[in-house]
Amino acid sequence: MKLNRFAQFGAVAAVAALALAGCASNEAPAGSGGDSSSSTGDLAGNLVGGGASSQEVAVQTWTKGVQEANAGLTVNYDAAGSGAGRESFQEGAFAFAGSDRAFKTDEIEEGPFGSCAEGSDLVELPTYISPIAVVFNLDGIDSLNLDPDTLANIFAGNITTWNDPAIAALNSGVELPSTAITAVHRSDDSGTTENFTDYLFDAAPSVWTSEADGVWPLSGGEAANGTSGVISAVQGGQGTIGYADASRAGELGTVAIKVGEEFVPYSPEAAAAVVDASPEEEGRAATDIAIKIDRTTTASGAYPIVLVSYLIGCAEYEDATVAANVKGFFSYAASAEGQDAVAAAAGSSPISDTLREQVTAAIDAIK
Incomplete structure (x- = not known):
């Protein structure tokens, strides 16, 4: 990874320490433990x-x-x-x-x-x-291959049914239904959206002309609040597709993305590979x-929607x-x-x- 450092900025004022009701911070999953850097018991x-x-x-x-x-x-x-x-x-x-x-x-x-x-x-x-998983809900189909242009056309509303020739050409042998596609995006200002649209803009510039933004730039589709909202919307429909942190993909179908000449499914290792290749x-x-993620990498095994x-x-x-x-x-x-x-x-x-x-x-x- 290429590391560069310089520049400074000014900032003012103080932190307000307030409690937030309804936050589930203390109900964490098991599997963590103390560390020497924070195990002295002095924090309060x-x-x-x-x-x-x-x-x-x-x-x-x-x-x-x-x-x-x-x-x-x-x-x-x-x-x-x-x-x-x-x-x-x-x-x-x-x-x-x-x-x-x-x-x-x-x-x-x-x-x-x-x-x-x-x-x-x-x-x-x-x-x-x-990785940001591209998740979908289609009965009987657990995984699909998509290239950048086809994915961008789906979320731009240009491809509207699952048996579209562009999808079929990338998924030989898969019986695709004529079900209408409902593309689900975040309704809130989201870093996940910014990363996803950054990928579409860099990897499919002939289709996706809107620059990266945390606010979804297009009309149409279905909007849902937060990661949980997107997952719920995709789970609750048929023919739905969305994007969310991979930790929340669950039992939904997922997309392998074309990188170079191969289709790469999401994984922690594939996410690490693209980060290591980025400046x-x-x-x-x-x-x-x-870190500036290289969305157009052709590195083998790298998953660029991260x-x-x-x-x-x-x-x-x-x-x-x-x-x-x-x-x-x-x-x-x-x-x-x-x-x-x-x-x-x-x-x-x-x-x-x-x-x-x-x-x-x-x-x-x-x-």
């Missing part, structure tokens, strides 16, 4: 964050591991979506955010960030790597680790207790133990040792 108080629903299971798993080692700490995470998480973090309502994309450099320059001390850099850590964005602070979801915080907080809690939580999330626990719970791809070294250095800078 309320740590409030929110954002990406894609990494909700991951945050719950990390929360369980940190709270087992720090009985005095309560972590609340509101999985309201990436856009809401970034906005609330910037306003100072959250001490940290989860987001399926990093802040853009112009957003950083515009500031300010109410969660950070004046003059602080951002800490943006790619701690959750997961890091330039023009960012040393603590701001943003999201890299970030934990976002401040390099410097005005409240030392908040800083310590964020630092402890991020440390466990990035640890080998934390990454393995989430891989078991959500099917994500653990970050590489090389990336962990850089992430750890960024966490060490938090104060």
